[in-house]
Amino acid sequence: MRVIRATDYDDMCRKAANILSAQVILKPNSVLGLATGSTPLGVYKLLAEWYAEGDMDFSETASINLDEYVGLAPDNPQSYRYYMYNNFFRHVNIKQENAHLPNGLAADKTEECARYEAIIRSYNGIDMQLLGIGHNGHIGFNEPGTAFEKDTHCVSLTESTIRANRRFFDNESDVPRFAYTMGIRTIMQARHIVLIASGVGKAEILRESFTGPMTPQVPASILQLHSNVVLVGDEEALSRLQRE
Ligand code: F6R
Numbered sequence: 531m532r533v534i535r536a537t538d539y540d541d542m543c544r545k546a547a548n549i550l551s552a553q554v555i556l557k558p559n560s561v562l563g564l565a566t567g568s569t570p571l572g573v574y575k576l577l578a579e580w581y582a583e584g585d586m587d588f589s590e591t592a593s594i595n596l597d598e599y600v601g602l603a604p605d606n607p608q609s610y611r612y613y614m615y616n617n618f619f620r621h622v623n624i625k626q627e628n629a630h631l632p633n634g635l636a637a638d639k640t641e642e643c644a645r646y647e648a649i650i651r652s653y654n655g656i657d658m659q660l661l662g663i664g665h666n667g668h669i670g671f672n673e674p675g676t677a678f679e680k681d682t683h684c685v686s687l688t689e690s691t692i693r694a695n696r697r698f699f700d701n702e703s704d705v706p707r708f709a710y711t712m713g714i715r716t717i718m719q720a721r722h723i724v725l726i727a728s729g730v731g732k733a734e735i736l737r738e739s740f741t742g743p744m745t746p747q748v749p750a751s752i753l754q755l756h757s758n759v760v761l762v763g764d765e766e767a768l769s770r771l772q773r774e
Pocket residue numbers: 564565566567568569570596597661662663664668669670671
């Protein structure tokens with residue numbers, strides 16, 4: 531694993547965006563695995579700016595997102611499709627037919643998981659997967675205890691996640707109970723992984739994930755086995771990882 535130390539959030543975003551842009555420049559038809567959440571927002575903003583300045587071209591690029599809530603329509607502001615569209619896709623020239631997320635409205639969850647894995651295979655896999663990390667070590671929606679062998683699957687959200695999401699919805703009954711997520715095996719098959727983390731709140735879980743035992747209780751710990759992982763973190767996030 532390579533660790534790239536950034537001074538702060540903005541610096542972390544610039545470094546991660548540089549890595550993703552280099553990937554796309556070197557291989558215009560790259561398949562990018564993308565994440566939502568607060569950490570990548572600055573990365574998408576920079577890539578959009580560089581596109582606007584004429585430095586980037588996503589016309590041949592494909593993207594395959596990590597996860598999506600079950601039951602949310604693409605125009606629901608809480609859906610990950612909506613997040614991706616508003617924060618990235620609509621600002622660049624990626625073709626909509628090449629920008630993939632699980633379909634939150636699919637009638638059959640098992641079929642939807644199989645369809646998503648088939649999309650990934652149809653592109654011959656993911657060239658570069660961008661990941662954030664949860665405070666409990668989750669990657670995608672793979673919460674502690676998830677088997678490392680899983681492909682894309684449907685998870686029931688924990689009570690604490692449902693409670694945390696409650697504030698975004700008018701009614702408790704609107705809060706999604708399930709989500710689709712790439713599995714750990716899907717993530718591990720990406721050729722390169724770029725994990726981004728910012729803030730002191732991620733420091734302890736990064737230490738556990740990269741210096742502790744590999745265990746399903748800390749899903750990100752499996753990344754120790756991947757041969758091409760770059761961790762881009764700011765000073766605070768990396769404060770508990772020793773400098774090599
Ligand atoms: C997002 C995802 C999640 C987040 C993680 C960190 O698609 O799969 O695993 O990456 O929850 O979220 P933030 O960046 O908000 O701290």
